[in-house]
Amino acid sequence: MTSPFIPAVEPANQEPGPVWWFAFQEDKLLVLHSDGEIRLPDLEQLELSPTRRHYLGALGGQGCYVVEIAGDVALPDNTSLEGLRGLFGRLDEDLFGVAGRALQIVTWDRTHQFCGRCGSPTELVPGERARKCPVCGLTAYPRISPAVIMQVTKGDQILLARGLNFAEGMYSTPAGFVEPGETLEEAVAREIEEETGVIVDNIRYFGSQPWPYPHQMMIGFTASWAAGEIQIDPNEIADAQWFNRRSMPHIPPRMSISRRLIDDYLEGGR
Numbered sequence: 001m002t003s004p005f006i007p008a009v010e011p012a013n014q015e016p017g018p019v020w021w022f023a024f025q026e027d028k029l030l031v032l033h034s035d036g037e038i039r040l041p042d043l044e045q046l047e048l049s050p051t052r053r054h055y056l057g058a059l060g061g062q063g064c065y066v067v068e069i070a071g072d073v074a075l076p077d078n079t080s081l082e083g084l085r086g087l088f089g090r091l092d093e094d095l096f097g098v099a100g101r102a103l104q105i106v107t108w109d110r111t112h113q114f115c116g117r118c119g120s121p122t123e124l125v126p127g128e129r130a131r132k133c134p135v136c137g138l139t140a141y142p143r144i145s146p147a148v149i150m151q152v153t154k155g156d157q158i159l160l161a162r163g164l165n166f167a168e169g170m171y172s173t174p175a176g177f178v179e180p181g182e183t184l185e186e187a188v189a190r191e192i193e194e195e196t197g198v199i200v201d202n203i204r205y206f207g208s209q210p211w212p213y214p215h216q217m218m219i220g221f222t223a224s225w226a227a228g229e230i231q232i233d234p235n236e237i238a239d240a241q242w243f244n245r246r247s248m249p250h251i252p253p254r255m256s257i258s259r260r261l262i263d264d265y266l267e268g269g270r
């Protein structure tokens with residue numbers, strides 16, 4: 001990140017100025033193709049009648065808004081709807097980061113229009129990122145689902161697994177959702193053992209990455225093999241193997257924390 005992003009629920013001042021528009025239709029971002037580059041469109045100049053407008057904060061002092069556009073509108077010339085993952089490396093890196101926040105906010109707003117307890121229509125709470133039920137008072141905030149992802153090593157080898165839906169030949173670091181009541185470290189140990197049969201120890205925090213597909217927080221750890229042979233759960237993964245630096249399979253692209261964990265191993269660890 002080069003420009004600071006300062007999140008906020010409402011603009012600090014009401015002065016007009018250029019803004020960044022993040023316009024989504026479902027989980028696809030509206031982008032403008034111009035001179036061979038991908039940019040964000042100026043929504044003021046497009047007749048799209050967007051709804052569900054939320055202020056996100058300021059990027060480099062410029063306000064950022066997310067809106068939703070209806071599924072039946074005709075897209076303007078030179079624009080297209082793109083999945084966020086496919087925009088990594090094509091859209092400006094700072095804007096790509098804000099787009100992930102934008103997608104989570106607009107998705108949360110769309111899926112919390114009604115109270116989860118009594119079914120009444122909810123209302124936005126002024127000054128907060130929250131929707132509240134005017135009948136029973138239940139308040140809903142944007143949901144973040146923690147998931148752990150692990151670099152497990154055994155001597156000079158790393159444990160990588162193939163998910164059931166992975167592209168041909170692709171392996172990655174094992175990962176899984178944290179269950180209610182569990183510590184992150186317990187989730188690491190449980191997921192590794194469930195998926196691969198391997199027991200780990202020496203679990204250490206590595207780093208984290210918001211993963212807005214739709215609302216995960218990936219929390220990375222390193223861990224060491226302690227016991228057990230690989231014995232996969234075929235309901236969870238397709239394969240798992242120990243690899244070394246000279247015999248690596250296809251690995252995920254650079255946008256992901258799984259790749260950072262693998263690169264850390266390839267560079268010799270910390």
Ligand SMILES: [Zn+2]
Binds near residue numbers: 133
């Ligand atoms: Zn209610």
